Amino acid sequence: MVEYRDILEKSKKDALYGREISPPHVKKDKCIGCGLCVDICAALVFELREKKSEVIYGEKCNACGHCWAICSEEAVTQPQVITTTSLRPGSEPAVSADSLQLLIRERRSVRLFNDNAVSKEDLIKIINAGRYAPTSSNRQAVNYIVLSNQQKISKLRSSVENFMEKTFKMMENRAIAFFYKMKYGPLAVDLLRHYAINYQILKTRKEKKAYFPLPFGSAVIIVHSQSFDSLAQFNCAIALYNCSLMAHSMGLGSCFMGFVQIGINMDKKIKHWLDIPKGNQAYGAMVIGHPNVKYRRLVERKEPNIRWL
Ligand SMILES: Cc1cc2nc3c(=O)[nH]c(=O)nc-3n(C[C@H](O)[C@H](O)[C@H](O)COP(=O)(O)O)c2cc1C
Numbered sequence: 001m002v003e004y005r006d007i008l009e010k011s012k013k014d015a016l017y018g019r020e021i022s023p024p025h026v027k028k029d030k031c032i033g034c035g036l037c038v039d040i041c042a043a044l045v046f047e048l049r050e051k052k053s054e055v056i057y058g059e060k061c062n063a064c065g066h067c068w069a070i071c072s073e074e075a076v077t078q079p080q081v082i083t084t085t086s087l088r089p090g091s092e093p094a095v096s097a098d099s100l101q102l103l104i105r106e107r108r109s110v111r112l113f114n115d116n117a118v119s120k121e122d123l124i125k126i127i128n129a130g131r132y133a134p135t136s137s138n139r140q141a142v143n144y145i146v147l148s149n150q151q152k153i154s155k156l157r158s159s160v161e162n163f164m165e166k167t168f169k170m171m172e173n174r175a176i177a178f179f180y181k182m183k184y185g186p187l188a189v190d191l192l193r194h195y196a197i198n199y200q201i202l203k204t205r206k207e208k209k210a211y212f213p214l215p216f217g218s219a220v221i222i223v224h225s226q227s228f229d230s231l232a233q234f235n236c237a238i239a240l241y242n243c244s245l246m247a248h249s250m251g252l253g254s255c256f257m258g259f260v261q262i263g264i265n266m267d268k269k270i271k272h273w274l275d276i277p278k279g280n281q282a283y284g285a286m287v288i289g290h291p292n293v294k295y296r297r298l299v300e301r302k303e304p305n306i307r308w309l
């Protein structure tokens with residue numbers, strides 16, 4: 001068997017995590033040997049020896065902080081997770097199930113905004129909601145690009161429009177459409193044509209409001225991550241969804257922008273302009289602004305398709 005310690009050199013681990021992670025430390029005099037840190041650590045860093053917790057595989061720590069968060073004796077520390085906040089988990093979850101369910105249902109895509117700018121402070125607050133989303137192996141490899149300058153947002157909009165127009169045009173070519181169907185499945189072209197119709201209708205409207213592919217919001221947040229990681233997409237998606245919930249709770253509106261995401265990844269010029277590293281892909285884009293609308297009613301969605309095994 002290959003000794004994992006040969007593989008997990010410190011430099012490689014730092015590169016994989018994009019940050020330095022120190023091993024945890026156990027204060028033996030405080031440890032009562034309850035074994036909770038041993039059981040909770042998914043990286044299997046500790047072992048209980050002579051009724052005290054001991055750090056055996058410190059280099060495997062991913063700084064999730066579970067050991068520090070769970071120890072009743074404050075006997076275990078991990079430098080990267082110690083927080084200065086005085087906030088603590090309450091005896092009950094911070095939000096009731098009913099409130100959370102309502103928040104989830106209240107959050108709707110907002111595409112109509114007024115001209116008020118979203119402050120940098122608020123954008124940081126929103127991104128901090130993404131920051132505390134879980135990530136696979138706690139890699140925290142979700143990166144954010146924020147466009148809050150209207151000229152840059154316009155440039156992004158027109159670049160994505162150009163990309164879309166080219167793509168829709170290609171679908172008029174039967175050979176290319178056939179190739180697309182073969183590559184992406186029988187409904188791929190129909191879906192693109194469906195979007196093409198929406199785009200054509202909007203183009204004919206004089207007043208540009210809920211504009212496709214990018215409405216007139218105050219800011220755009222793009223999340224990107226390394227494409228070698230097959231969980232990067234999931235990590236980015238949940239982080240951005242957290243951001244959208246936070247935006248809603250702050251009285252702001254947001255909408256995920258699928259075509260912006262696709263345009264960035266498929267048009268090298270856009271990706272280059274945004275300075276997204278070569279090995280990275282955009283896994284989400286979201287427009288944010290002050291809503292010009294208020295939804296008065298909740299809506300129904302279809303019953304979930306569940307297969308119980
Ligand atoms: C996409 C994704 C995949 C994950 N896969 C695993 C897994 O296979 N096994 C596991 O124990 N934890 C898994 N986790 C949990 C992460 O390790 C965990 O979210 C991270 O360490 C941060 O801890 P927290 O969720 O307690 O904040 C996964 C998390 C995400 C977001």
Ligand code: SF4
Pocket residue numbers: 026030031032033034035036037038052053070071072073074075076
């Ligand atoms: S959780 Fe704390 S007290 Fe319990 S074994 Fe670990 S370090 Fe010791």
Ligand code: SF4
Pocket residue numbers: 024040041042043044045060061062063064065066067068078
């Ligand atoms: S911070 Fe997480 S991974 Fe590191 S030792 Fe503690 S529980 Fe294990």
